[in-house]
Amino acid sequence: MNPLWYDRLSRRERIFLLLTVTLASLAGWYRLVWTPFAQAWTQVESRQADAAQQRKALPAASQPDAPRLADAHQWVPAQEVAGLLDRLTQKSSGLRLVGMVVRPPHRLVFCPQGGGPAGADALFRHELTLTWEGGYPALLTYLSQIDHLPWQMDWDHLDYQVTHPPQATLLLQLHFLSVRRSLFVE
Numbered sequence: 001m002n003p004l005w006y007d008r009l010s011r012r013e014r015i016f017l018l019l020t021v022t023l024a025s026l027a028g029w030y031r032l033v034w035t036p037f038a039q040a041w042t043q044v045e046s047r048q049a050d051a052a053q054q055r056k057a058l059p060a061a062s063q064p065d066a067p068r069l070a071d072a073h074q075w076v077p078a079q080e081v082a083g084l085l086d087r088l089t090q091k092s093s094g095l096r097l098v099g100m101v102v103r104p105p106h107r108l109v110f111c112p113q114g115g116g117p118a119g120a121d122a123l124f125r126h127e128l129t130l131t132w133e134g135g136y137p138a139l140l141t142y143l144s145q146i147d148h149l150p151w152q153m154d155w156d157h158l159d160y161q162v163t164h165p166p167q168a169t170l171l172l173q174l175h176f177l178s179v180r181r182s183l184f185v186e
Helices: 011-057 078-089 136-147
Strands: 095-102 106-110 122-135 154-164 167-178
Touching: 078 122, 078 167, 095 136, 122 136, 136 167
Parallel strands: none
Antiparallel strands: 095 122, 106 122, 122 167, 154 167
């Protein structure tokens, strides 16, 4: 049997060869894998930091509800929030309220010591999800009633599905602005 080339090497030469191959492999990995990854990571972090700075620097007008922040007459007055909830959930002929989800309010603006419009110290965005069952004409009438409320209500999502003809399910996600934090009596 013919001895292999590394079998003829001394122990010191084998260790030196092992270290050389290991260092060459690590240098190749560093050059071909780690360096491009580190550069890409740095670019991603700098883009995220730039985006965060740009978001902070954006004026309030770039927020989705910004045009309405100055229009206090479109907000739901604090004393009428509970009444609005009643009007949104009141029973109509041919409709049945199946579900209602009230999400926690989101504070849009904070004005210390009541320095905001209409003497408010904060402005809140309230989000509701209402699920109704009924026929198409009754659901259409309900949506028209919501549209004709005296306050600005924005529909975020509307899902209409016919379950058992002519019955259908309407899922409506909407939001409105108010100076009152709670939808219910405080």
